[in-house]
Ligand SMILES: Nc1ncnc2c1ncn2[C@@H]1O[C@H](COP(=O)(O)OP(=O)(O)O)[C@@H](O)[C@H]1O
């Protein structure tokens with residue numbers, strides 16, 4: 209059963225997920241990377257050609273595939289929380305963590321270029337946060353603070369993951 213990292217774009221899911229998988233000796237799956245690999249297109253290109261709905265369908269497909277990978281660490285895209293079907297897959301198969309990074313810190317260093325929903329404007333992070341915070345915080349199984357040094361967040365992730373061996 210996998211461990212899912214959810215949270216805002218720029219909250220650290222990909223970087224921390226990869227580091228966590230390395231520490232645990234587990235398979236790492238980043239859903240965006242899977243989608244780009246399978247479709248042969250970049251995320252922005254998919255948004256441009258298929259729209260957000262087309263991207264969300266590919267995202268659910270990638271999540272379903274990842275949900276069958278025993279013990280994987282799965283870094284999701286920030287919008288995974290928008291679809292009930294995605295919650296059903298994650299709740300039924302694994303441990304759902306929320307990487308809780310304050311929007312002020314995200315807005316400082318997020319790369320809006322590769323994230324179509326930000327439309328090149330890093331301040332859109334605050335709109336997204338207002339729209340989604342309750343989805344992340346209210347439905348995840350465990351909140352992982354990521355407000356300071358990334359290393360501290362990683363150590364928290366490692367100890368939480370080790371407390372839930374069956375989930376992995
Ligand atoms: N606690 C932190 N301190 C400093 N930079 C961080 C921290 N957490 C994440 N980052 C940085 O934020 C950027 C986005 O991280 P990423 O893993 O790509 O986010 P996500 O996959 O959630 O969109 C990366 O440059 C990452 O190094």
Ligand SMILES: O=C(O)C1=C[C@@H](OP(=O)(O)O)[C@@H](O)[C@H](O)C1
Pocket residue numbers: 215216217218221222240251284285286287288322323324325
């Ligand atoms: O928040 C979102 O809706 C999205 C976040 C992105 O992933 P990251 O959270 O890794 O940036 C990517 O899936 C796509 O641009 C949509």
Ligand SMILES: [Mg+2]
Pocket residue numbers: 221222223240283284285
């Ligand atoms: Mg990511």
